[in-house]
Amino acid sequence: MLANVFTKSVVDRWRGMTVAAVGLGAMLWLGMLAYSELDLTVYEDLPDVMRSLINIGEDLDAGGLAYGAIYASYGTLTLASLALSIGSRSIAGEEEDRTIAVLLANPVGRGSVLLQKLGSMLVLVGAGAVVLWLAGLAVPVMLGVDVGDKHVGALVVHMYTAAVFFGALAAAIGGWTGRRALASGTTALIMVGSFLADGIFPVVGWDGALRFVPWHWFQGGDPVSNGVQWGGLGLLVGAAAALAVAAVVAVDRRDLGTGRSSGGVRDRLEALPGVGALLERLAGTTRARRIWSKTLADHQALVVIVASTLVFFGVVMGPMFLAIDDALTQFMDQVPEAILAMVGYADMSTPEGWYQTENFSVTVPIALMIATITMGARALAGEEADRTMGLLLGNPVSRRRIVVEKSLAMALVALGLGLATFLGTYLGSLAAGLGMSPARILATSLLAGLLAFVMGLLALAIGAATGRVATAAVGAAGVALLAYVVDAFFPLAESLEGLAAWSPFHYYLSADPLNAGMPWGHAALLAVLAVLLLIGAVVLFERRDLRLAD
Amino acid sequence: MTPDLAIDTDGLTKHYGHVEALVDLDLDVRVGEVFGFLGPNGAGKTTTIRTLLDEIRPTAGTATVLGMDSHRRSLEIRSRIGYLPGDLAMYPRLTGRDTLAYFANLRGGVDWSYVDELADRLDADLSKKVGDLSSGNRQKVGIIQAFMHRPDLLIMDEPSSGLDPLVQREFQDLMRDVTASGRTVFLSSHTLSEVQRVADRVGIIRRGRLVAVEAVSDLRSKATRRVEFELGSPVDRAVFVGVPGVRDVEVRNHHVTLAYEGTIDALLTTVAERYEVIDIATREADLEEIFLTYYVDQDE
Numbered sequence: 001m002l003a004n005v006f007t008k009s010v011v012d013r014w015r016g017m018t019v020a021a022v023g024l025g026a027m028l029w030l031g032m033l034a035y036s037e038l039d040l041t042v043y044e045d046l047p048d049v050m051r052s053l054i055n056i057g058e059d060l061d062a063g064g065l066a067y068g069a070i071y072a073s074y075g076t077l078t079l080a081s082l083a084l085s086i087g088s089r090s091i092a093g094e095e096e097d098r099t100i101a102v103l104l105a106n107p108v109g110r111g112s113v114l115l116q117k118l119g120s121m122l123v124l125v126g127a128g129a130v131v132l133w134l135a136g137l138a139v140p141v142m143l144g145v146d147v148g149d150k151h152v153g154a155l156v157v158h159m160y161t162a163a164v165f166f167g168a169l170a171a172a173i174g175g176w177t178g179r180r181a182l183a184s185g186t187t188a189l190i191m192v193g194s195f196l197a198d199g200i201f202p203v204v205g206w207d208g209a210l211r212f213v214p215w216h217w218f219q220g221g222d223p224v225s226n227g228v229q230w231g232g233l234g235l236l237v238g239a240a241a242a243l244a245v246a247a248v249v250a251v252d253r254r255d256l257g258t259g260r261s262s263g264g265v266r267d268r269l270e271a272l273p274g275v276g277a278l279l280e281r282l283a284g285t286t287r288a289r290r291i292w293s294k295t296l297a298d299h300q301a302l303v304v305i306v307a308s309t310l311v312f313f314g315v316v317m318g319p320m321f322l323a324i325d326d327a328l329t330q331f332m333d334q335v336p337e338a339i340l341a342m343v344g345y346a347d348m349s350t351p352e353g354w355y356q357t358e359n360f361s362v363t364v365p366i367a368l369m370i371a372t373i374t375m376g377a378r379a380l381a382g383e384e385a386d387r388t389m390g391l392l393l394g395n396p397v398s399r400r401r402i403v404v405e406k407s408l409a410m411a412l413v414a415l416g417l418g419l420a421t422f423l424g425t426y427l428g429s430l431a432a433g434l435g436m437s438p439a440r441i442l443a444t445s446l447l448a449g450l451l452a453f454v455m456g457l458l459a460l461a462i463g464a465a466t467g468r469v470a471t472a473a474v475g476a477a478g479v480a481l482l483a484y485v486v487d488a489f490f491p492l493a494e495s496l497e498g499l500a501a502w503s504p505f506h507y508y509l510s511a512d513p514l515n516a517g518m519p520w521g522h523a524a525l526l527a528v529l530a531v532l533l534l535i536g537a538v539v540l541f542e543r544r545d546l547r548l549a550d
Numbered sequence: 551m552t553p554d555l556a557i558d559t560d561g562l563t564k565h566y567g568h569v570e571a572l573v574d575l576d577l578d579v580r581v582g583e584v585f586g587f588l589g590p591n592g593a594g595k596t597t598t599i600r601t602l603l604d605e606i607r608p609t610a611g612t613a614t615v616l617g618m619d620s621h622r623r624s625l626e627i628r629s630r631i632g633y634l635p636g637d638l639a640m641y642p643r644l645t646g647r648d649t650l651a652y653f654a655n656l657r658g659g660v661d662w663s664y665v666d667e668l669a670d671r672l673d674a675d676l677s678k679k680v681g682d683l684s685s686g687n688r689q690k691v692g693i694i695q696a697f698m699h700r701p702d703l704l705i706m707d708e709p710s711s712g713l714d715p716l717v718q719r720e721f722q723d724l725m726r727d728v729t730a731s732g733r734t735v736f737l738s739s740h741t742l743s744e745v746q747r748v749a750d751r752v753g754i755i756r757r758g759r760l761v762a763v764e765a766v767s768d769l770r771s772k773a774t775r776r777v778e779f780e781l782g783s784p785v786d787r788a789v790f791v792g793v794p795g796v797r798d799v800e801v802r803n804h805h806v807t808l809a810y811e812g813t814i815d816a817l818l819t820t821v822a823e824r825y826e827v828i829d830i831a832t833r834e835a836d837l838e839e840i841f842l843t844y845y846v847d848q849d850e
Contacts, residue, residue, distance in 0.1 A: 289651070289652065289655045290655065290656075291656070294641075294652060298641075298643075386639055386641075387635070387637065387638075387639035388639055388640060388641060389605075390600070390603070390605055390633075390635040391633070391635055391638070391639070391640065391653075391692075391695070392656075393603065393604075393605060393628070394603060394628060394631075394632075394633030394635070394696075395628060395653055395656040395657050396625050396626075396628040396629035396656070396657060397625075397628075397656050398624075398625055545605070545606035545607060546600070546605040546606060548596075548600075
């Protein structure tokens with residue numbers, strides 16, 4: 001099984017890839033089921049810019065819509081996330097874990113290690129793509145949906161190539177810097193940014209800038225309708241190869257890291273006179289007084305990045321609303337509310353509808369949940385994996401208190417990020433003179449925080465039960481994605497509409513809080529869910545043997 | 551109520567699936583002693599300690615620590631013990647001082663002048679981030695963390711790993727200070743020489759079973775010693791074989807090496823009657839040898 005670096009890397013990862021691929025296949029099934037029951041002719045009246053915004057291709061049938069939404073968007077983001085995780089860990093991860101020394105004490109070259117890891121990425125992502133391809137062919141047959149002439153194979157090839165590109169990018173950054181978090185963070189930012197840009201640029205009339213957007217190389221030309229687009233594919237393959245070469249060159253030239261904490265931006269800043277004490281206070285090393293305050297301090301960097309992202313997106317969406325294509329605004333004026341509701345999108349000719357579609361429906365919950373699910377997954381399972389839980393529990397603190405204090409830290413983060421969301425959106429509204437109601441923005445932002453808190457607690461509870469960080473993170477993220485799909489797609493079909501109420505996402509935007517204010521009943525329901533998860537986490541954690549890290 | 555036993559386990563058993571990590575362990579650690587818990591890797595030392603700390607729960611049997619049930623009254627127990635886990639890991643981005651401050655806050659009642667004294671005695675640098683320390687220096691922070699609140703019972707799993715000999719000696723003095731004030735130390739180790747120097751009693755565990763518990767002084771008197779004579783004339787093996795307590799006689803020309811138990815008197819008399827003694831070298835077997843004997847005997 002562990003014949004070489006390549007096979008070990010494959011063995012380490014195949015489970016995650018299998019879960020992701022099967023999950024995406026299941027989601028395609030759900031999405032296609034919903035679309036197949038819907039009268040899709042309403043989509044024909046949508047202008048091109050709006051289709052671009054919501055990632056809808058040229059073919060307006062159940063097949064085209066489901067492949068576009070589930071595969072091209074979520075599927076590619078998922079495949080690419082797995083690829084970038086492998087890419088960023090390829091060398092930098094071994095440096096972080098301090099395993100690089102033992103590995104390279106064997107007669108294997110650095111370049112060979114890197115190439116074998118990249119090879120494992122090609123194979124793993126390829127296997128995932130094959131599963132997606134088979135599911136893409138099987139689902140319409142199982143549902144008896146006529147998808148017409150669709151190029152599922154071409155779409156999957158494009159998805160695969162895009163994922164490999166982002167993986168190679170992460171490997172190159174990790175190869176140059178030796179810093180895994182920097183590599184995965186930067187690549188994720190470029191990935192999500194280019195995904196959003198591909199949707200938004202055409203709407204605001206920046207079509208020319210699309211050629212610099214990697215997501216457009218992959219999505220441009222609508223491969224699911226028109227087959228393989230050789231131009232975009234060639235760009236992705238060429239760029240990925242160049243990045244892989246850059247990674248190998250870089251790794252061969254630099255000093256390897258020891259995984260120690262020094263050498264970061266912060267340490268360099270701390271060396272400057274006067275800056276050290278200030279950073280110390282900001283970073284909270286002196287705040288390690290209680291479990292909850294230490295937990296906050298541990299995640300400060302993540303929270304600051306997510307908060308800045310939320311403020312940034314909130315602010316720029318305001319002026320961007322003013323720049324929307326007039327055609328869209330005029331069109332929206334003419335479309336009856338009922339049809340918009342049926343399509344599942346708010347009236348984008350109003351500031352509230354624009355903010356809801358472009359900011360609150362996807363970006364805000366994703367950003368918030370990255371923070372809370374990370375915190376939740378690491379809360380208990382992370383201390384077990386780091387082997388600090390035994391030391392912590394050597395003190396007279398009960399397991400219940402640890403769960404409660406870590407949850408408190410997560411609640412404070414969710415609240416803080418909710419306030420950051422409010423701040424950004426309110427500033428955006430002020431800057432563009434949109435006149436949105438601050439109280440309603442606040443209500444919506446806090447609901448987003450509450451929803452993210454619930455998902456974070458789910459991760460914490462899974463970690464409490466299993467002691468495994470990866471299980472907790474993947475489990476909670478999977479549930480979140482499924483809950484999102486259920487809430488987003490089930491209301492489209494009459495027979496499934498009632499089931500949407502089972503998704504926690506339903507209690508976030510379904511009552512239209514940006515226009516109607518805080519739905520207290522929905523907020524209370526999410527709060528009750530949070531309390532139940534917290535109780536569950538305490539019970540599960542108290543009953544269990546602590547793990548020895550493996 | 552002051553119990554006589556700091557640790558008392560009764561039929562303590564832990565299974566992981568079909569693996570028997572601990573089998574029917576009856577262990578008594580008296581208040582005021584240093585108890586060495588010896589065994590090879592994987593014998594069940596850490597499993598025992600993790601059960602005492604309530605990190606894991608026994609499949610059968612009970613454990614009391616300072617007279618309290620290890621599970622039901624774990625919180626009270628933990629307020630009165632100091633714990634140093636094996637394979638110590640701490641928060642890499644905190645300095646030593648911040649790490650200690652964190653635990654001191656969780657616990658309360660830590661005298662910082664004592665922390666400084668401990669740091670001084672162990673020559674520990676508390677200003678550096680734990681992640682930047684070598685494993686020995688990190689271990690010092692862990693030791694201070696276990697001692698700093700003057701606990702009634704110290705439970706330490708392989709405590710001297712990574713420490714240099716000078717610091718090890720200081721650490722042993724620290725343990726003697728603890729028992730001098732009537733408190734108790736329980737330490738696991740596979741470094742026998744270390745236990746030999748500080749422990750009053752040792753328990754030997756092997757494949758999850760307690761093989762023996764002995765006072766270190768008793769072990770010594772039981773110990774086989776070896777002696778080598780250089781004599782004035784060629785040696786006749788038969789002379790030695792009949793002497794009470796003597797075995798493993800090896801003869802080579804003017805030299806004889808043998809093992810004996812008990813006092814050396816009879817042996818010396820026999821030798822002096824027959825030969826001119828040119829030189830004599832004797833050596834006490836250390837615990838290492840005794841320890842190995844236990845295993846060799848039981849492995850048959």
